[in-house]
Amino acid sequence: MRLGPDSFGGPPAGSPSGGRADHVQENADHVQEKRRPGGARAAGDRHPDVGQADAPTGRATATSSRRGRATPMGSQRGRTMPGGPPGGRVAGALPWLAAGAVVAVQIPYPLLAAGGTGRAWLTAAQVLAFFTASVSHAAHRRGWGFTARYLTLTIVLGLVAEVVGLRTGWPFGRYAYTNGLGPEIGGVPVIIPLAWSMMAYPALLFGRHAATTIRGPGPAGQAVTALVGGTLLAGWDLFLDPRMVAEGFWAWAPSDGPGLNGIPLTNTAGWLVVGTVLVAVLDRLPDPTRGHAGNVAGDGVAGWPPGDRVPLCLVWWTYGSWLLACVAFFGQPLVALAGGIGMGLPLLLATGGGPLRWRPLPARRPGTRARRTPHGPTDPDPTDPDPPR
Structure with a gap:
């Protein structure tokens, strides 16, 4: 230039x-x-x-x-778009390669014996691949400054929430991990904070996109971002928790209040609270792509920004694969129903919006009168000496 x-x-x-x-x-x-x-x-x-x-x-x-x-x-x-992709084609291809690894690892999972070491290894591999996809996409799309803060917050907050939950029973309920998921920190398997981190990033993006379709910018949009992102995380756990308990990776204390599919409702409430707070904190991080014209609406699915297709595809794959596996392989139709509704609602809001879709009023040139419709004028002009009747 x-x-x-x-x-x-x-x-x-x-x-x-x-x-x-x-x-x-x-x-x-x-x-x-x-x-x-x-x-x-x-x-x-x-x-x-x-x-x-x-x-x-x-x-x-x-x-x-x-x-x-x-x-x-x-x-x-x-x-160059603010916070644009550093590292060239290799950095841009890494999120897609990691997303492909997630799919490749999940396909044989239901074909292995339940409770065996094979499923335990594949569970860890899924988390690591998904975590790699989220981190590499965040770094490529939003830069290392955002990524370092996002990693620190999600891993630390996820670990703290789990340790507090194990020691006090709050906010999730009384539960304990077995030794099936590998090394632990304070009684929490290492891959658990990574799982919080891997899913919190797409939850943030889905929440932001829901805010643009429902409320638009402003404080109300920030509230929508946090609530939709937190609901997405809680809905995901409606799939996750019953399956991991069935695999023997952790167990809940008996008589811990009313439950759903063998999981206390306090766990869902805890996920909703922690997930909403986590997404709200992430939404406050400096993001060089925020406000850029190419990120408000894109030409992809339901206006999703084209640069954020990796998280979009991964979350929808996670949703669809859980539904299919619970019905066709695991024999848990009620888990599929609960997770399908709990996770499906925020996905619908984030990728469609439907009748809740936010649309700004079209700008009208000064001096022009409101256009008549069968239901009356769309935008009456208070300064018009002869308003339409």
């Missing part, structure tokens, strides 16, 4: 007025009329597209990284 003044003494490229192509064109034509014999170009010779490079008149351009290609000021081409 040229940062100095252009050949006609216009503003530096990249300045606030450097992207106003029409203003630069008018100045350029005026100066050209004085400097060149024959005067300025005719108005009809002007390039019809605002912001296009126009070398003969010296319109301000920027050079993109693609072999000197000229890009008009004000265009999104040639600009």
Whole structure:
């Protein structure tokens, strides 16, 4: 990008007025009329597209990284998205490779013997692959600053919540881990905080997307982000907990209050509280992609930003695979029903919104009257001396 003044003494490229192509064109034509014999170009010779490079008149351009290609000021081409992907193609491919590993490891899981070491190893492998996908995607998409904070918060808060739960029975209830999931810290298997971390990242993104479809920006949107993200985590546990108990990885104390599929309802409430707080804290982290035009709405599924497709695919795969496995392989249709509803609702809100979808009112030009509809005017103008009736 040229940062100095252009050949006609216009503003530096990249300045606030450097992207106003029409203003630069008018100045350029005026100066050209004085400097060149024959005067300025005719108005009809002007390039019809605002912001296009126009070398003969010296319109301000920027050079993109693609072999000197000229890009008009004000265009999104040639600009690196804030917090954009570092590391090139390898870093961009790693999240997809890790997501593929999640799928590859989960497929043979129901075919192995229940309670055996094979399923224990595959459980750990699933967590590590999913964790790698989330971390590598966060680093590639949002930079290492965000990723370091996200990892610290999710792993520490997840571990603290589990240790407190084991020692006090709050907020989840009274439970204990067996020795089936490998090394432990304070009685908590190491892969458990990694599981909190791996799922908290997509829960944050789903919550944010739900906020844009339901409430839009502002404090209400932040509340929607936290609640939808926390509900997604709690709904995921409606699948997870009954299956892990059936595999013998942990056990609940008997007579610990009313339950669902053998799991105390206090556990679901605890997941909802901890998950909501965790997503709310993550949502406060500095994120260089927040507010960028390409992240508000994309051309992907239900307006999902194209750069965040890895978390989208992983969560939907997790949801669908749990439903299929519980019905077809594990013989737990009630678990499929509970998890299908509990996890499906936040997914619906995040990827569709339906009748709750937030739509800003369209801007109306000053001096124009409201458009009539069969139900009355859509946007009455209080300054109109003759309002529609």
